[in-house]
Amino acid sequence: MGKDSIKLIANNKKAYHDYFIDETYEAGVSLHGTEVKSVRMGKCSVKEAFVRIENGEVIAYGMHISPYEKGNIFNKDPLRPKKLLLHKYEINKIAGKIKEKGYTLIPLKVYFKGSLIKVEIGLARGKKLYDKRQDIAKKDQRREAERDYKIKGLY
Numbered sequence: 001m002g003k004d005s006i007k008l009i010a011n012n013k014k015a016y017h018d019y020f021i022d023e024t025y026e027a028g029v030s031l032h033g034t035e036v037k038s039v040r041m042g043k044c045s046v047k048e049a050f051v052r053i054e055n056g057e058v059i060a061y062g063m064h065i066s067p068y069e070k071g072n073i074f075n076k077d078p079l080r081p082k083k084l085l086l087h088k089y090e091i092n093k094i095a096g097k098i099k100e101k102g103y104t105l106i107p108l109k110v111y112f113k114g115s116l117i118k119v120e121i122g123l124a125r126g127k128k129l130y131d132k133r134q135d136i137a138k139k140d141q142r143r144e145a146e147r148d149y150k151i152k153g154l155y
Helices: 013-018 033-040 069-074 088-098 129-151
Strands: 006-011 019-029 050-054 057-061 082-085 103-113 116-126
Touching: 013 019, 013 103, 013 116, 013 129, 019 088, 019 103, 050 088, 057 088, 057 116, 088 103, 088 116
Parallel strands: none
Antiparallel strands: 006 103, 019 082, 019 116, 050 057, 050 103, 057 082, 103 116
């Protein structure tokens, strides 16, 4: 595994359905030893997670990392808040944007970059119901077009 090789661990598909993602940031995660081993085994979920900025620190809530089977007493609470590591200027920039109406921070992906665990967080605006319907309609049209294309034997 090279220095810049990326291996996806968890993906938040629901986020792309529920939000417009305006900007993305790559953040490191402060984890304990057994949590790292559990993430290496792919036992991580960011479906219900959200991110807040408190006292100049970026903290992820609801990011579930299953307890490591061989970890016994060293295991931490799977849902404990995890500190995300960003530069101070990035945190200030994000905090300024969040103060604007309708913005929120959500984790999009958890992945390995080389040997480091990274989280991609997105600055997002909530979608209204009609926006979601438009997305579903576009997806259905694309699927229909692909099906027609395949049926005609042009594939």
